[in-house]
Amino acid sequence: MPWQRAILRCVRLLLVEDDRELVELLSTVLRGEGHVVDVAFDGHRGLHLALTRPYDVVVIDRGLPVLDGLDLLARLRSRAVRTQALVLTAMGSVRDRIDGLDAGADDYLAKPFDLGELRARLRALGRRAAELTAALRIGAGRLELEQHRVVLPDGERVPLTAREFALLRVLATHPETVHTRSSLRRTVFHDAPSPSIVDTYVHYLRSKVGRSVVHTVQGVGYRLGAL
Ligand code: CA
Numbered sequence: 001m002p003w004q005r006a007i008l009r010c011v012r013l014l015l016v017e018d019d020r021e022l023v024e025l026l027s028t029v030l031r032g033e034g035h036v037v038d039v040a041f042d043g044h045r046g047l048h049l050a051l052t053r054p055y056d057v058v059v060i061d062r063g064l065p066v067l068d069g070l071d072l073l074a075r076l077r078s079r080a081v082r083t084q085a086l087v088l089t090a091m092g093s094v095r096d097r098i099d100g101l102d103a104g105a106d107d108y109l110a111k112p113f114d115l116g117e118l119r120a121r122l123r124a125l126g127r128r129a130a131e132l133t134a135a136l137r138i139g140a141g142r143l144e145l146e147q148h149r150v151v152l153p154d155g156e157r158v159p160l161t162a163r164e165f166a167l168l169r170v171l172a173t174h175p176e177t178v179h180t181r182s183s184l185r186r187t188v189f190h191d192a193p194s195p196s197i198v199d200t201y202v203h204y205l206r207s208k209v210g211r212s213v214v215h216t217v218q219g220v221g222y223r224l225g226a227l
Contacts, residue, residue: 043067
């Protein structure tokens with residue numbers, strides 16, 4: 001499944017952690033594995049990024065300046081952001097784990113942790129993020145995914161390239177967000193040099209799935225449309 005491999009190879013990850021040495025280590029290792037890693041050093045910045053940019057996985061330290069890690073997570077969940085979340089903490093008691101899971105964490109890891117274990121857990125969360133998009137919600141409708149094809153509401157099966165799929169997935173997982181061309185170029189196309197690449201792929205998607213699937217927000221960018 002080429003598009004699935006493309007997604008698994010590159011997880012878009014947000015790291016919210018105030019320990020700069022740990023951030024340096026983790027971001028170096030994770031970028032070395034081909035992931036796209038953004039960093040926030042306090043909870044407020046982390047919340048802003050997690051709300052406005054599409055991530056597959058967010059790693060949140062529990063003890064953060066400005067806004068505590070569990071408050072950050074609870075605010076994300078209250079705004080229907082379902083990004084896979086792993087909470088890191090110096091507090092590893094059963095009660096702490098329960099609090100973390102209740103706040104909306106998908107996984108929980110106590111410090112000090114083994115780097116290999118963290119990487120394995122992030123791979124598992126990345127796989128789950130990919131599986132959760134086995135069907136994309138598009139407005140009132142759903143677009144079923146079947147390997148590298150989408151199944152249109154009338155049953156027609158249309159093949160999508162990995163890039164077309166990645167663009168649709170980012171729009172569909174953040175349906176309320178207006179995505180600027182530069183943010184899409186960065187997250188979907190890994191800063192491809194062509195400034196028009198986003199418009200080109202929006203054109204491809206519309207021609208395959210339907211003109212209304214992507215909505216143009218004049219002067220800003222794009223957001224998810226309807227089927
Ligand atoms: Ca901390």
